Amino acid sequence: MNKRNIIQNTLPCFPKAAVPEALNDIKDILENNAFILGKKTEEFEKRFAEYIGTDYAVSVNSATSALQICFSYFGAKGNEVILPTNTFLASPNAVIYAQGRPVLADIDRETLCLSVSEIKKSITTATRGVCIVHVNGIITPDILEIKKLCAEKDLFFIEDCAHAHGSQLQKIKAGNFSDAGCFSFYPTKAMTTGTGGMITTNNKDLVNFARSVRHHGQGKSLNDIQNLGNDWVMTEISAALGIHHLSYLDDQIERRSQIADRYTDLLSSTPYLRIVKPTAGQKCCHYKYQAILDKSIDKEGFKQSLFENYGVKLGSVYWPTCHLQPVYKKEFGYKLGDFPIAEEALSSAITLPLHLDLKDEDVDFIAECVSSEILKHGAT
Numbered sequence: 001m002n003k004r005n006i007i008q009n010t011l012p013c014f015p016k017a018a019v020p021e022a023l024n025d026i027k028d029i030l031e032n033n034a035f036i037l038g039k040k041t042e043e044f045e046k047r048f049a050e051y052i053g054t055d056y057a058v059s060v061n062s063a064t065s066a067l068q069i070c071f072s073y074f075g076a077k078g079n080e081v082i083l084p085t086n087t088f089l090a091s092p093n094a095v096i097y098a099q100g101r102p103v104l105a106d107i108d109r110e111t112l113c114l115s116v117s118e119i120k121k122s123i124t125t126a127t128r129g130v131c132i133v134h135v136n137g138i139i140t141p142d143i144l145e146i147k148k149l150c151a152e153k154d155l156f157f158i159e160d161c162a163h164a165h166g167s168q169l170q171k172i173k174a175g176n177f178s179d180a181g182c183f184s185f186y187p188t189k190a191m192t193t194g195t196g197g198m199i200t201t202n203n204k205d206l207v208n209f210a211r212s213v214r215h216h217g218q219g220k221s222l223n224d225i226q227n228l229g230n231d232w233v234m235t236e237i238s239a240a241l242g243i244h245h246l247s248y249l250d251d252q253i254e255r256r257s258q259i260a261d262r263y264t265d266l267l268s269s270t271p272y273l274r275i276v277k278p279t280a281g282q283k284c285c286h287y288k289y290q291a292i293l294d295k296s297i298d299k300e301g302f303k304q305s306l307f308e309n310y311g312v313k314l315g316s317v318y319w320p321t322c323h324l325q326p327v328y329k330k331e332f333g334y335k336l337g338d339f340p341i342a343e344e345a346l347s348s349a350i351t352l353p354l355h356l357d358l359k360d361e362d363v364d365f366i367a368e369c370v371s372s373e374i375l376k377h378g379a380t
Contacts, residue, residue: 006307007362009315010288011355012187013252018244025240037215040239045198047246051166052175054200058210059234059242063162063184065214066197067094067131069232070180073209074156076100079128083160084114085321085339086346087133091160092322100128102332104323106339112276112290112346113140116149129156134164134174135317137190137285138278143169143177158182161200165191166253168283175200185238188355190253190285191245193238252356256286259354259363263289266367272297272378273370276349286354288317293348297377303350305377310369315351 014022029035041059049057060066067090071081077099083092085104092102105122108115114132130150132140140146150157157177161167162184164174175181181200185193199210209227212218217229234242264275272294278284293299299316306312321342323334336343353366 006311007313007353007358007366008355009313009351009353010188011357012192013190013356014192014241014245015248015252018248022241022244025244026237029236029240035236036233038236038239040236040243041234044234044239044242044246047243048198049200051246051249052173052181052200054176054181055202056200056204056207058199058201058207058214059239060197060199060210060214060232061234062195062232063160063182063186063197064090064094065230065232066182066199067091067158067160068097069210069213070156070158070182070199070206071095071098071100071129071131072213073206074158074179075128080124080126081129081131082114082119082122082127083131083322084118084133084135085323085342086112086114086135086318087160087322088162088318089322089325089328091131091133092328095131101126103127104328104334104339106341107345108140108142109341109345110276111138111140111279112136112342112349113138113142114146115140116142116145119146119149123153123155127153127155129158131158131160132178133160133162134167136276136288136290137164137167137174138276139164139167139169139174139177139282139284141169141279141281147177162186162189163287164285165189165287166249166283166285170281179203180206185242190256190287191242191249193234193242193245196234196238196242253283253285255356256354257284259358260284260286260289262360262363263352263367266364267291267370270371270374272374288315289352289354290317291350291352292345293350293374294378295344295348297348297374299348299350302373302377305373306369309373310365312366312369313353316349317346317351319346319349321346
């Protein structure tokens, strides 16, 4: 195996075939001076809601804003919200911004998602809601049990779908299992609008609240402020990009799935490596392809070897976890050992390159490099 040009771990995936039409839309937006809350925003929201299967979708400028809006609407203020420690800090931070308290929980060993058993352990009299995270695009198989538990306990239920555009379980898409789904359109996500976010829901009152607070809390106009809001609107240019990307999303998910399946076929019998797979009945968007190295292998040394010897960039997802971030250790007293499953799995977790610039021969090369290096490192 010879070293190739650098193979990036992730890359933006806006469809190249959509560029000419997108540029025409951008030109129209610029010529008409219609930059926010216009026809493109309305069209994108309508199309995205139809795609997810919800009654409504409300565009915003980020998934963090989407989460904060939902936490505020459902009453996180002065209460606790349960989330997995295996997420980006923006998720629990959004609870804090909504004047609530995030309560982190451990994860399932196989899926690396929040499980119903961990939620039950974390519920107190102060609990107001639960937010699950579809890490890597994998929907927790416990999601229907979690939904039932939240209904029984009168808790709100939010999905953080930043990784899960188009992921499905039992033919229901992520973002349509709960009171609200919150999506990210960050550049490297499975779908992008440059940057941005979306709330999906069947709750009309949430929609009205979100549309108000995303634009400074306005009522009938900006001279009629009804709520404490912020400047969280999506631009018309971003909405136009979203419309075009959405048209190609299923085809891109199919290609991501082909890459993931090829990795799995090539690596499933590799020693010292456990692949994190979607469970039965899922159609995963495969935002990331994650695997767990045996604890005997030095992860950072392994990643360095792959890059220096072959030009392959490996990544990781959410390590250190939220509870081990300095700010959360300081603010909430979390410490090493609080969530042993997450700590053991994520400290040894890697992600293989997965993006639409990869060809089959690239996937084969990466898998061969991983297998070769893992035998060297695992034997020491």
